[in-house]
Ligand SMILES: Nc1ncnc2c1ncn2[C@@H]1O[C@H](COP(=O)(O)OP(=O)(O)O)[C@@H](O)[C@H]1O
């Protein structure tokens with residue numbers, strides 16, 4: 001593996017309006033956007049002061065891989081900085097492999113989540129009520145157990161704090177039954193195909209969150225990042241056991257380290273030591289290489 005370049009915590013393209021999400025810098029070109037995945041990393045809902053070199057490249061290139069694999073209508077126009085216009089082409093080195101030129105869509109205000117395993121907020125709800133987002137499940141399932149069938153568990157997109165799980169009926173009430181049914185089917189179909197593929201490469205995709213948007217002509221398309229470790233729960237298949245919470249493929253070192261620091265999770269988090277950064281970077285790259293079957297070119 002080549003020596004990493006320093007982490008990119010913030011992109012800077014002069015003269016283009018920008019909005020910064022937790023991980024992406026979003027440049028608005030009117031009917032198109034340039035999405036730049038930085039190397040920022042979040043844990044326990046906080047963006048950490050330390051970045052993971054190349055993480056943004058891994059996320060962007062994995063998204064590109066999956067879009068090509070899935071072949072569903074989506075927002076990607078080009079990965080080439082030269083196609084993004086002069087101010088971007090002038091910063092091609094900073095952007096290459098981590099920026100996507102996309103069609104700007106009106107974002108459907110629902111997180112479309114598919115779950116194949118019982119984990120996270122799904123496991124919490126199941127323990128209390130035997131359901132996940134109102135979907136009744138068989139009795140006696142254990143933590144991390146594979147569900148008889150993947151389920152669709154929508155959530156609202158909250159600008160502050162946690163997304164809130166809602167029932168399918170509530171989703172239909174908010175965006176219309178026809179759109180809700182279309183998105184449920186698309187989400188489950190995408191999850192099934194991706195999870196089957198990843199399983200053959202040693203990665204369990206326990207769940208994933210997709211976002212969809214509408215183009216001015218009404219077409220529904222897949223937007224945002226797709227099936228990355230940030231938008232999904234990846235487990236190493238060889239460490240999977242029913243009854244425990246398997247380690248996160250990518251963030252295990254970060255979470256484990258933060259738990260040792262005494263950080264209260266209610267104030268700005270501490271920086272990460274060099275060793276944790278190096279190990280975490282290697283996991284992101286491993287996920288990319290396992291899934292794509294290609295060497296990651298840093
Ligand atoms: N094609 C698109 N059109 C409009 N908005 C998009 C598109 N693709 C992604 N987005 C939005 O861009 C943002 C991506 O930035 P990110 O750092 O992931 O934000 P967040 O912290 O909200 O996850 C998200 O708010 C997502 O909804």
Ligand SMILES: [Mg+2]
Nearest residue numbers: 021023224225
């Ligand atoms: Mg996001």
